[in-house]
Amino acid sequence: LFNDGAARRFARIRDFIILHYCLTRRRDSELWRHVSSMELPETLAFRMELWRRYGVLHEYDEEGFDATSWLAIHAGMDHWPERNDPVFAEIAPERALAALDQRRKAIEASVARMPQHHHMLLKMLG
Incomplete structure (x- = not known):
């Protein structure tokens, strides 16, 4: 049980680190070209899709970083959702x-x- 929880925490931290790399616009070396097009872990791909389409910062159990940290990366990389939540119009x-x-x-x-x-x-x- 402990090992399973630790593995999930490491996976969440891994996703957070990969997010930095996959959102960068750098393409000046093979490393940056690779990370911009690499296959993402399913957990990160799902999170990014929710953010891109709906502006939702999905959180899993056993997170290493809270939603504020995830938002800071998206904002810092100028990666914004495609549309606003309709509730904002209300x-x-x-x-x-x-x-x-x-x-x-x-x-x-x-x-x-x-x-x-x-x-x-x-x-x-x-």
Whole structure:
């Protein structure tokens, strides 16, 4: 049971790493040409299809990285879904902007409570 779970965790991490390689636009060497056209593990191919067609960030059990990490790779590689979720059309732009502004303020408040980097390093080095 432990070995099965560990194998699944490694497979999820493998998929996350491969995602970086298969989404790159580099083609300047045999390595980059290969990774851009290699056959993907079925679990990754399924995830990428859900993202491409529907904008869904599918999560399996025993993930090594959460949906935010997967989104960061897709966004960083400029890999966006073909269409938006129709539910977005049901949300008034003013409501969406207000929710985003509320989120921004919550993040700013969290950051303001955190120690500055150099203070934390000094504390750790003691």
